[in-house]
Amino acid sequence: MKLNTSSTSSNLIDISRRDSSFVDRIKRRSGVNLDLCWHCHSCAGGCPFVTAMDYPPNRVIRLVQLGLKKEALESSGIWICVGCNTCSVQCPNAIDIPAVNDALREMAIEEGVAVAEPNILAFHREVLNSIERYGRTHKFEIMLRYKLRRRDWFSDMAVGLKMFAKRKLELLPSRSRDMKIIKGLFGHKQTV
Ligand code: SF4
Ligand code: SF4
Numbered sequence: 001m002k003l004n005t006s007s008t009s010s011n012l013i014d015i016s017r018r019d020s021s022f023v024d025r026i027k028r029r030s031g032v033n034l035d036l037c038w039h040c041h042s043c044a045g046g047c048p049f050v051t052a053m054d055y056p057p058n059r060v061i062r063l064v065q066l067g068l069k070k071e072a073l074e075s076s077g078i079w080i081c082v083g084c085n086t087c088s089v090q091c092p093n094a095i096d097i098p099a100v101n102d103a104l105r106e107m108a109i110e111e112g113v114a115v116a117e118p119n120i121l122a123f124h125r126e127v128l129n130s131i132e133r134y135g136r137t138h139k140f141e142i143m144l145r146y147k148l149r150r151r152d153w154f155s156d157m158a159v160g161l162k163m164f165a166k167r168k169l170e171l172l173p174s175r176s177r178d179m180k181i182i183k184g185l186f187g188h189k190q191t192v
Helices: 022-030 042-046 057-065 069-073 086-090 097-110 118-134 139-150 157-165 179-187
Strands: none
Touching: 022 057, 022 097, 042 057, 042 086, 057 069, 057 097, 069 097, 086 097, 118 139, 118 179
């Protein structure tokens, strides 16, 4: 990460815009002590999606430590993370990076930041909507609604057909018997 005190180059980060309260807010929200990070890069080395991210996980932590809120909240890495926990397992201090990314995502949505990966957010919304409706995920409907949002019907057709052939996609949803509990959980949800 290159740092600078001015914003004369798009490759440099203007560190004069630091938010000194940012790191404490993310620590509180995620329950993760970011001071423990040694910047050893083990997390980035093990992350299966690191090549698709603008900032690898160790650098997102550095952005937060430095109070570079805009860069952290606008990062694509916080959305590309699938929460597989490979990084946390490899971290010598067991830092829960997915929890940090969740906290950053929540804050990005609350503060109306331009989401770097809007399609991933749209997919998350459809998964949550399905759980709210049925108490479980109905993959076929999730994909239909996601495709409808994106107006993109054909890009994953081959995968969808394979899933049908292997009976991984049910046409009709099944519903949890405990919908009262599910509705109660979603009664506390924040708008995303
Ligand atoms: S593996 Fe852990 S200590 Fe090392 S850079 Fe990543 S978060 Fe920091
Ligand atoms: S949890 Fe996220 S950041 Fe960590 S290894 Fe998995 S995808 Fe990468």
